[in-house]
Amino acid sequence: MAAPTKPKPSATKSPASPAKKSTQSGGGSSTPSVLQGSTSGKNWFEEGGDASGWKRGGEKWQTLHHNGVIFPPLYEAHKVPLTYDDKDILLPVDCEEVATMFAAMKNTDYAKKEIFQKNFMKSWRRVLKGHAETEHIKHFNKCNFTKMAEHLADQAEIKKAMTGDQKKAAKAERDRLEEPFAFAVVDGRKEKLGNFRVEPPGLFRGRGEHPKMGQLKARIFPEDITINLSEDAEVPQVPDIGDGKKHKWGEVVHKNTVTWLCKWKDSINGEDKCVWLSANSSWKGMSDMAKYEKARKLKDHIAQVRKDYAADMKSSDVARQQKGVTVYLIDRLALRVGGEKDTDEEADTVGCCSLRVEHVKECATENMLHLNFLGKDSIEYDNTTEVIPEVMELIKKFQKKKKPTDNLFDTVQPTVLNDYFHTIMDGLSAKVFRTYNASITLCSELAKTDAQVSQSMKDKKGAEAALYEYYNIANKNVAELCNHQKAASPAHDAAMEKLREKVATMELELKAVKKEKNASKTSQLEKRIDKAKEDMEMKDRLKNVSLGTSKINYNDPRITVAWCKRHDVPIHKPFPKTLLSKFSWAMAIEPEFKF
């Protein structure tokens, strides 16, 4: 089984050396951190340990050592001109930098949008105004970035033309330089970082109709960075970022109740960007296990929740009715809770509590409700589903005397629901229902296949592939429940057409074979045709379903591990390398495990 952290024998000394003293003293303080006792070299989950010590706001570490962050290189001028009003202009380097960002995106959908162009111009103008020779560049329509775009294409071509060996060598060299930044030492354990590169400056690409798309995201300097490590740790040297200036860290703190190593403020939304450990670290693993254990606990309380919302809907109090319906939707449709958003600053997306009158419609068919709205990441939720009559009646009532753009549930905010959920179960919040629903769906879907599979598949050729197909269907059902989507590949339609042609050819062949009255050949071919048709249907259904998101974030990995053990499916089929390592805590589960 893959250990979550494989110490590389070839690892450079730093940052491992300063942690030695804490390793010897097993943490070195009388107050244990969540992982204290892990100095035996075993993983946290191998010591009969669980994740119950994992708490937000709780102590996370005794000692924390790391080397800070890597900064992106400063911009280097290419001196390819901008064409403005049909005249070539060589831009000062700071103006050229921003212009080049646009040139790089010239042919994307973003760059064709008016808001993007407007925001870009506003950001760029601030730089252009700083120079007498560029002050006159004011109108986007007079700007032609073609020469810069061609230059970038040439550069890409050169890079692409490198041989495989050259690419490998370049990558190895990069890895060597970055290795010291790629790991931290937490209470004496070496742990991999998830990210350690400061985000480079660029034009903001929001999702959907984001009002800030195209704005310049500013370059981050050491002064913007807060470093978090233990007091006994050496503060990492501020790297030479190449501008010849002496830089300092913004702040150095020693907060051991948090798990971020570095952070800075993003210039677009003023939000914190953090450096965290990677998904296969002990911290993330414990947090993950705690999440699934909490979701499993909900099984013992779900009946109460359902009883409560049935009663709430019968109440004459509108606030209670609205609470009842929203909890119903969160429970039955696995909707996100939907906090308030500021549409001047963010894309207009909604979740359960922020649904508007316009997002919900009664269908002609009785008790069928049609929901259509943009959710997280501006992904469309479009679902027609049966609801209980009470829900339909109440929704119609909440819509009365309201404009399409009014909130459907004007008395419920996420806090109202979460305050209620806290009374049901410790730590229960709206998002737990998504985890619960996803995992219990996967578990029951896979259980369904257990019986079929054991009878019809065992000992047959191709059993493993067929089994794995069952798994994928179960996974797909969860993804559809959670509305996890992806853009269909641009080649999808063409690929489907090809498959159709293939089937048509086989069908012609079948006719010929039938004429020959070759029975064994006939039945063979029929099977092949059926299989090809099935594959085609599946491919089409999955064209914009994303299986990865539920696998990574919602499905208790123990369900998958147990199922693989029951059916002798190699675990690397559903969990390739990185997932195996992320879920290492789940590998020892017994085959009978039920979520």
Next chain:
DNA sequence: AGCACCACTTAGGAGGCAAAAT
């Protein structure tokens, strides 16, 4: 009660690479 702030999880897309198909 409402809000700002903070910590952390969840999310899809881009791009690179390797396996599969031709």
Next chain:
DNA sequence: ATTTTGCCTCCTAAGTGGTGCT
């Protein structure tokens, strides 16, 4: 041998939810 496909990793945006302050 070359093209196509599909998978994986990286990137960073976009959510949720808790806390503490006014």
